[in-house]
Amino acid sequence: NAGVTQTPKFRVLKTGQSMTLLCAQDMNHEYMYWYRQDPGMGLRLIHYSVGEGTTAKGEVPDGYNVSRLKKQNFLLGLESAAPSQTSVYFCASRFTGSTPLHFGNGTRLTVT
Amino acid sequence: KQEVTQIPAALSVPEGENLVLNCSFTDSAIYNLQWFRQDPGKGLTSLLLIQSSQREQTSGRLNASLDKSSGRSTLYIAASQPGDSATYLCAVGWTSGTYKYIFGTGTRLKVLA
Numbered sequence: 001n002a003g004v005t006q007t008p009k010f011r012v013l014k015t016g017q018s019m020t021l022l023c024a025q026d027m028n029h030e031y032m033y034w035y036r037q038d039p040g041m042g043l044r045l046i047h048y049s050v051g052e053g054t055t056a057k058g059e060v061p062d063g064y065n066v067s068r069l070k071k072q073n074f075l076l077g078l079e080s081a082a083p084s085q086t087s088v089y090f091c092a093s094r095f096t097g098s099t100p101l102h103f104g105n106g107t108r109l110t111v112t
Numbered sequence: 113k114q115e116v117t118q119i120p121a122a123l124s125v126p127e128g129e130n131l132v133l134n135c136s137f138t139d140s141a142i143y144n145l146q147w148f149r150q151d152p153g154k155g156l157t158s159l160l161l162i163q164s165s166q167r168e169q170t171s172g173r174l175n176a177s178l179d180k181s182s183g184r185s186t187l188y189i190a191a192s193q194p195g196d197s198a199t200y201l202c203a204v205g206w207t208s209g210t211y212k213y214i215f216g217t218g219t220r221l222k223v224l225a
Contacts, residue, residue, distance in 0.1 A: 033212070033213075035215075040217070041217065042201070042215050042216060042217035042218060043156075043201070043203075043215040044215075045212055045213070045214070048212055058212060059214075090155060090156070092156075097143060097144075097205065098143075098144065098163060099161075100146060100158045100161045101146060101156075101158060101203065101213060102158065103148075103155040103156040103157075103158075104155055105154065105155040106154075106155050
């Protein structure tokens with residue numbers, strides 16, 4: 001049972017490049033989330049999904065897009081990376097709103 | 113606006129001491145609250161989840177309490193050990209139907225041997 005797996009672990013982008021971060025969970029969880037963590041600002045919610053085919057905006061959605069075509073996968077896209085998107089990105093999932101949130105190990109992204 | 117605050121930002125204690133970490137939140141209509149531990153460079157590990165109908169949860173040396181009316185939760189760590197050194201975060205989910213958690217900025221704990 002792998003839990004929540006994030007790919008890649010590290011990435012360096014140049015300003016204006018695009019990329020997709022993949023989050024996969026094997027726990028049959030309905031809810032999935034993308035957070036970013038920055039020093040002094042804690043974790044901030046980017047986008048989330050309450051089931052396959054659904055997505056919704058969080059606190060800081062600008063510059064990001066997401067898709068949940070399959071229940072087990074939640075993709076986070078950066079269409080045109082900016083230095084302000086340098087951060088550690090965490091994916092999380094849970095079965096229902098009443099169950100614990102499980103996190104992946106994060107993706108460290110640097111935009112130069 | 114729904115906000116979560118954790119004070120202090122950092123705490124240093126000698127080994128063996130009992131300690132309390134604090135989490136405050138605006139808007140008492142919460143759904144549940146979860147405490148996490150984060151080691152440097154790692155992801156978050158769930159410690160305890162308290163539903164809005166519960167007053168406390170216990171796991172080993174950890175005890176988390178919830179007082180919705182005052183907008184507070186505390187995480188009690190008994191007989192602290194150097195291995196407890198980490199950042200502790202609380203996250204709150206509200207009953208607004210949006211299913212999202214808001215995180216505090218965490219308390220960085222160092223337990224000295």
